[in-house]
Amino acid sequence: MFKQLLPINLATALSEINFNLINEVRLRANKPIVVNVAGKCFYLSNIGVTSKASEAIICDAGIISGLIKIVSNNSLYSINDQLINGYVPYIGGVRIGVAGEVVSEHGNIKTVKNITSVNIRIPHLIKNCSLSAYGSLVNNGCVYSTLILSSPGAGKTTFVKDLIMQLSKRNLNLSILVVDERGELSGSNSINLGDNVDVILNSTKKFAFQNGIRSLNPDVVVTDEINLDSDLETIEEALTCGVKVIATIHAKNINDLKNKKSFAMLLNKQLFNRYVVLNNSCGPGTLEGVYNESMSCVCC
């Protein structure tokens, strides 16, 4: 993948590192390149990683603009909507976060130019990583509506991807709809999530939930990174249609979730039956606990 995205010297330096351990590659214009390997950050050097800044490879601004050209396939307009949102999805669920100069017109953001920072996030498929919680999330073939929470980079998406695969593999009667707003869950349709999975890609949650439920009649809808303020109504509508929802949210733990403004409503209406908490203590995706609607731990 790096060979397609980056100049040959960087791709060669990165090939010295075990690809399965690379979580992020951070490129900042005229700054040393930083690689996150197994949760720890190092500088990228010609022979792999180093902790000495003096040995680090410095990122030329041209590398970043070249990367954007490659990702957009020389068609900036095709990724402009994503650029405005601050990230560009790439093949295999890779997510390229960008920071640069925002161009606005009449209060609307038109594009992001002069991109100076890029964060290449590499997802890893960890087979069976959701099995530790699977028994608490499925009962007699019936799936509980589940909210998966963790801090960023702690393995929510990896957990959800595996959960989709497990559900699809184990229960042929379940029809699963994946609402993949950012192309991370399905890797822009390059990851095979299973035979019973339909994917709506690059769509807003509202549109995908409404139209997906109406037209595809799913049993379970899975989505990534919900926002309690803007997506709650959509999820509530889906749940009242008898559809189960599995979603992820940024929150370090249950207490963090409780501090969120809309959480009281979430709890009162008992929209979710299970809350899965993940952390980074033994690597991304470590299960901290599964809680039920009354916040009692059902699997620790």
Add this chain to the structure above:
Amino acid sequence: MKLIFLIIVCLAVFYIGYLFSSYYKKKLQIFHDLEQMCDILENQIRFKKEVAAKIIADNRYLFSNEFNSLIDTYFFKTSFNELNLYLSEKELNLIKTFFDSIGMSDVEGELNNIKAHSQQFKMYNLELKTKNEKVGELGIKLGSLCALLIFIIFI
């Protein structure tokens, strides 16, 4: 022997006329292809926001060999055959500028850019059509006439 030689000379004269005529026809075809490509790009970008490389690759079968060779040289940059028998340097620069400008803006900017270039190609195409009617078609007529005259004179 004389007859065979005469036939060869006549055919050569006719072929020169044909080449002169096809020079304008090929030029015309290239600019017609460019116009057509602009329309396709405009539609596909407006409707699907598809990447330009895919739109062009998917529709290559619609274009002439000469135009496809220009696409390889100036857009995909997979071929370095910059020598073109049918286009002047000015015309080549016009095409090169167009290919270089694709994919540099948002949808609105991209559509405006394509429209502006399409308009330019249309105007140029009209000019070429007039020239072709005046000079291009004359080539094949003159070639045939000369070949016939040579045949009559020298037989």
